Every structure is written in structure tokens, then in C-alpha cells.
Amino acid sequence: MRFTTLTFLLFFVLVYLIYWSLRGRSRLWFLAAASMVFYGAWSPGFLIHFVSIVLINFGFTRLIRNAGPRKKAYLIAALLINFSNLFLLKYFYFFLEVLFDASGMPIFNEGYFNRQLFDWIGETSIVLPLAISFYTFQICAYLIDEYRGQIPTEHGFIEFFVFILFFPQLVAGPIMRHGDFFPQLDRDQMKPGFLIRGMALIQIGLIKKVAIADNISGVINPIFQNPEAYDGWTNLLATMGFAVQVYCDFSGYTDLARGFGYMFGLKLPENFYGPYLAPTVRELWQRWHATLSTWMRDYLYIPLGGSRCSRVRADFNLVLTFTLSGLWHGANYTYILWGFMHGMALILERYLTPVGKAVRRIFEDSHGAVPAYYRYGTITLKTSFVFFLFLMGIVFFNAPDIERSWSMFVQMGTFASEGKGTNVEMILGLLVVTMGLNWYQFKPGRLSFLEEKPALAYGILLLTGLAVIWILGLYAPGSGDFIYFQF
Secondary structure (H helix, E strand, O other), X not given: OOOOOHHHHHHHHHHHHHHHHOOOHHHHHHHHHHHHHHHHOOOHHHHHHHHHHHHHHHHHHHHHHHOHHHHHHHHHHHHHHHHHHHHHHHHHHHHHHHHHHHHOOHHHOHHHHHHHHHHHHOOOOOOOOOOXXXXXXXXXXHXXXXXXXXXXXXXXXXXXXXXXXXXXXXXXXXXXXXXXXXXXXXXXXXXXXXXXXXXXXXXXXXXXXXXXXXXXXXXXXXXXXXXXXXXXXXXXXXXXXXXXXXXXXXXXXXXXXXXXXXXXXXXXXXXXXXXXXXXXXXXXXXXXXXXHHHXXXXXXXXXXXXXXXXXXXXXXXXXXXXXXXXHHHOOOHHHHHHHHHHHHHHHHHHHHHHHHHHHHHHHOXXXXXXXXXXXXXXXXXXXXXXXXXXXXXXHHXXXXXXXXXXXXXXXXXXXXXXXXXXXXXXHHHHHHHHHHHHHHHHOOOOOHHHHHOHHHHHHHHHHHHHHHHHHHHHHOOOOOOOHHHHO
């Protein structure tokens, strides 16, 4: 049940009306039921599996809170169960591929395993459940925070259940922490400001996803599938096009999720802060998929020692964190290389920072200020370089395999002139629009003006809503799955 379908619209309207007609804890029980219907519409079998995982983990939260000296053992057991579940259903075939590539033994061939699996249980393959990476990280964050004593109040089953299964953010985040959700449950937040923000975000999310991301995907996908058939400039354009697609697709989903959350009186965390305008690699990853970045920082990078150790160890921690972040995105060598590349870029940036400061001092006056041309010039150059680095990472992120990633690099690096072209005007035009959306997203208080005059806001939103319907009617190519559903 995708957010961009008529079926979901009818589902949401029905849930919304019933939710606000209820009072107290009955709302939570109803949200739990609605969330199960939403997930069960994708796969009833995986709904049973998902609910079982949630029940098991709720039991572990109680054990960890009340176990005293044994709570560490319970935490380890819970994490082993969750990550074993993630490994089996998402990474097992990749594990077989690594073993097969290393040994060449036919018993590690995927086809051989699938035939054995069919003989054992009658299934032809292991199927990846929707949202498994997102709900695994969200559950594990709660367990670790419980172990650390960072959750002051013991929450009941229904609160925990809705926290994990809340359908607006269930499938592709944002990855919530307990502090993002539980304190809001005791408030009745049906107020004009939330309704206005919710309606505005839903409209923005629909434009990003349906009018932009879905339209450009058909233009660039053939290039990633067969880069050798296209010239070097077209291959570079494909990376720009995917930058448009992945931003509008994923941030569009986040806008929709946050918008639907506001409609229920719940404020979900932001996931994007205009990442394409970041002047440093570090800031890029603070602005892109922020809830995953902070998760990796708090539950992996810092426990490994973070930067509070030797420079060599800190560099290793950083590269390992980003490499595992790449693996989180998908079971493929390309994702590992993508994460490793950005980890190395961050290390290089660390070493170059003192050089940049030394150059700045050359231009400083006696008060430590620099000329405007230097300030704006360096910001423009740094932002352009970081975005170019992001584009090079896209070659790994979106190409089906390493061979086609290499082909794209060869076509671009040799400025290949032979091959087909593509719709240059569309890609560059939508790239400009995307940059505008990044600027708007990074602008503080961007929706606050609507809340100051509710009557005017409702009129504006009604008119823009009609405009959105008109735009989607003209340009919607048929909505596809969100990119991050596969993760």
C-alpha cells in the first residue's frame, strides 16, 4: 500500500477520522491495528514474522530493565536475535556470493542453495521483508538505550508496539528514538499548526516523489543498466539525474511520513537538511538521512572509540562505520565500496582541514575577517566539490554491479564521444529544481509563516492542493516503489 495510491488515500482518511473520534489509549490500540493492516497489505506472512519480532523484543526490554547484573547478557541475546534475523533475510545470499567468489565451490551457488531450500521447506528462495533494516535499527536503539538507563519510564506494550509499527514511518523511516515518540503520547496535539504543517508536507512530498522522482527514473535507469551504450557526458548526466531521483524520492517519502504524522498529532524527526548545499563531506552526512547518521554515530562509531583515541584508530573507526553504513543499504559489493569511499573522503577532509585554515589566514585582515569574494568563492568551490564527490559515489550506489560501475567511470574518465545521448534539458532542469528544494529545506522556519494565520493558510493549502492534483494529473507517469523500500 504505497503512499501515492488511491487505496492508501482511502485508508488514511478512514484511519484519520476514526483516530480523532477516539479518546485515550484506545487511539493507540487503533493505530496498532491500522499499522498491522498497512503492513499486512504487503505480505500477511511477513506481518506475522514482524509482530513476532516485536513481541520478543518487548519481552527483552522488560528483562533488561529488571534483570540487574544479568541485563548485559539479555541485551547481547536480544541483539544476536535481531541481527541474526537481519542477516538471514537480507544478507544470506550475499554471504553465499562472497563464499562462492572466494572458493568457486558449487555448494555456495545461489541456485544450488535455492534448490536445496525447495527440497527442505518447499520455498524457492529467501524473500526480503519490507522495512527490515529500518525496524531492526529502531528496535536495537531502544534496547541499547534501555540498557544504558536512558529511558526513564517503563513503557507499556501498546506504546512500544505503536512505536515500532507506526505506519507513516514504518517502511522507510525516519529511524526514531524513544525521545522522538514517547513524550508526545501524553499530549492531545490536534491543533491548527500541526494540521497546516501536515497538509503542506504531504503536498511537497507528492510533488517530489510523483512529479519529479518517478518521471526522471525512466530517463536514467537505462544508462545505469548499459553505460557502455552511452557517451561520457550522458553517463555523468545519469549521476546527476539519480541525485535528483534519490533526493526527491527519499526526502519526498520523509515529507509524506512527517506530514501524516502531524495529522495524527505526532512530530516525527526530520531526515534531510538541504544536503546538496553542504560545503563539507562531514556536513553532507549530517544533513542526508540524518537519523541513520546519528544512529551509526551513537551506536557504532562512539562505542568503537570514536575520535577519543589515536589518529590511526579514529580513522579506522570512521571508515568501518561508513563501510557498514554502506552494507546497511544493500547486500552488494557496490554498497560496500560506496560506504568505504565516503569514509575515506571524510578522513582526507580531516587531514586537509588544517591546510584550509592556513590558506584562510593569508586572506584575513587584522580583525580575522576575510573578503566577501574569498568567503563566497570558497563556499561555492567546496559545495561543488562535495556534490561532485556525491555524484561519483552514485556510480557505486545505483549501478547493478561493479562491472557496470567501472564501465561508467571509464566512459566518464575517457570523455567517451561515441554512444547515445539522453534528455539533457530534463535532467539539468530538474537538477536546478532539486537545488531549490534543498535551499528551501535548509531555510529555518520555512513553514512557520503558514501557522501565524491559519485561515489564510487553509486557503493557500486548498489552492496549492488543487495545483498539486493538476500537476500530478499532467506529469504523473505511474507511481513506483520508493527507492529506500528495498533497504
